[in-house]
Amino acid sequence: MASNKNLPHVNQGEPQYGKARDPAVTSTVQSKNPHHATRRNGLRQAAGYTLLETLITLSLLTTLAVASVTIINSLTQEGIESAHGRQSRRDIHRIANFLRDDAARTTITNTGTLAWPVTLPHDSSQTVYDWNETDSTLTRTETAGEQTTQTERFLLPKGSEPQMNTADALLTLQVTLTGGNTSWVIEGMMKQGESEQ
Amino acid sequence: MIECVIASVILASCSIALVKWTQSANQLKRQANTHTAAVLIADNAKQRLKKATLANAAAFVKDVESDLSKPQGFEVTISHTEFNDQRESGSAQRGLHFKITVSQEETPIAVAHCWNLLMPDNVPPSGNDPAGTSATTTEQDGGPVDGIE
Numbered sequence A: 001m002a003s004n005k006n007l008p009h010v011n012q013g014e015p016q017y018g019k020a021r022d023p024a025v026t027s028t029v030q031s032k033n034p035h036h037a038t039r040r041n042g043l044r045q046a047a048g049y050t051l052l053e054t055l056i057t058l059s060l061l062t063t064l065a066v067a068s069v070t071i072i073n074s075l076t077q078e079g080i081e082s083a084h085g086r087q088s089r090r091d092i093h094r095i096a097n098f099l100r101d102d103a104a105r106t107t108i109t110n111t112g113t114l115a116w117p118v119t120l121p122h123d124s125s126q127t128v129y130d131w132n133e134t135d136s137t138l139t140r141t142e143t144a145g146e147q148t149t150q151t152e153r154f155l156l157p158k159g160s161e162p163q164m165n166t167a168d169a170l171l172t173l174q175v176t177l178t179g180g181n182t183s184w185v186i187e188g189m190m191k192q193g194e195s196e197q
Numbered sequence B: 001m002i003e004c005v006i007a008s009v010i011l012a013s014c015s016i017a018l019v020k021w022t023q024s025a026n027q028l029k030r031q032a033n034t035h036t037a038a039v040l041i042a043d044n045a046k047q048r049l050k051k052a053t054l055a056n057a058a059a060f061v062k063d064v065e066s067d068l069s070k071p072q073g074f075e076v077t078i079s080h081t082e083f084n085d086q087r088e089s090g091s092a093q094r095g096l097h098f099k100i101t102v103s104q105e106e107t108p109i110a111v112a113h114c115w116n117l118l119m120p121d122n123v124p125p126s127g128n129d130p131a132g133t134s135a136t137t138t139e140q141d142g143g144p145v146d147g148i149e
Helices: A002-006 A051-104 B002-049 B057-069
Strands: A038-040 A043-045 A112-114 A118-121 A126-132 A137-144 A147-155 A161-167 A170-176 A183-189 B075-086 B092-104 B107-118 B133-139
Touching: A051 A137, A051 A147, A051 A170, A051 A183, A051 B002, A183 B002, B002 B057, B002 B075, B002 B092, B002 B107, B057 B075
Parallel strands: none
Antiparallel strands: A038 A043, A112 A161, A118 A126, A126 A137, A137 A147, A161 A170, A170 A183, B075 B092, B092 B107, B107 B133
């Protein structure tokens, strides 16, 4: 045992597992992998990422998140507009049926462009068409006396400009779509009575 | 560095897919709107042709064609034939058959048919329809018409 006093605390040639490490000795041990624990100046450094790596990762994640939200928003908006367009294309055919029926019951009273709301008088009732630009809807209300007998609401494409006019015994509803390249035109033959002008 | 490249590729792919999706949706929307406009024009032609009679059919058809061909760059072509169906009971069913074709840039978009039926003794019925009763049908996709609406 006496000879052991002259021996160094740590045998530098062999690792001393399970024993306390001398900082003075272990300060020269460095890992080649920067992600692994390293020891410098006697202090142990925990495994992890550098600040730069963390910042880059966070910025990438942020960019991906923003892009994802933008793309999902665009797709959602596209879906909403597509559904709106489908509904308006269905509704324009319903409007056509109602308008032609109403026109056949309406005697010509004046010609030219009609201002909203448009009232079409019949023998014992009347139909009022009104355009609401805010929600792009055309409302048809049929009344007999003071009583409302039927109300229908039709969706038209956003940004469209419906216009109703009469000429040559024809009641025409023209819906000019956004861009002005395409118009939907509905014609109804009006009843020709004695009050025709 | 590799993470940046992968993220950029993903973003670029998503952006390109979104742009293509939007373009396709807009193209489909335009086609659907054009088709709707063509069908409505064909319906308008049917409404006008209710007034056609055997005597004025040719001139009337030309007027309707020229009136409806004006807007939106559609070309309306109407062909008409007179039919005379002799029934077993001895009564004859006479009338006019119209075929309305709405095309754009020489491509048919909507085809519709309508018939103006005259009374057996060639006397128009009372009411606003001088040509007699009328029946219509529409070819939505260019196929042959089998029935009457």
